[in-house]
Amino acid sequence: MKKIVFILCAVLLNMGLFSCTPQTLSEETKNTQACCGDDGDLPPPPPPPPPYTGG
Secondary structure (H helix, E strand, O other): OHHHHHHHHHHHHHHHHHOOOHHHHHHHHHOOOOOOOOOOOOOOOOOOOOOOOOO
């Protein structure tokens, strides 16, 4: 019984360590695509609201 538990733990540990590599993560982030037919740049965000001065 102890051998089965040890083998399962070893398999799960190996799956966790080797299932995701930094190379695959970096390749996924480089492949960004435009959404909804937008091929140009996104417009800048609106300016922040003026600071609250009390009142």
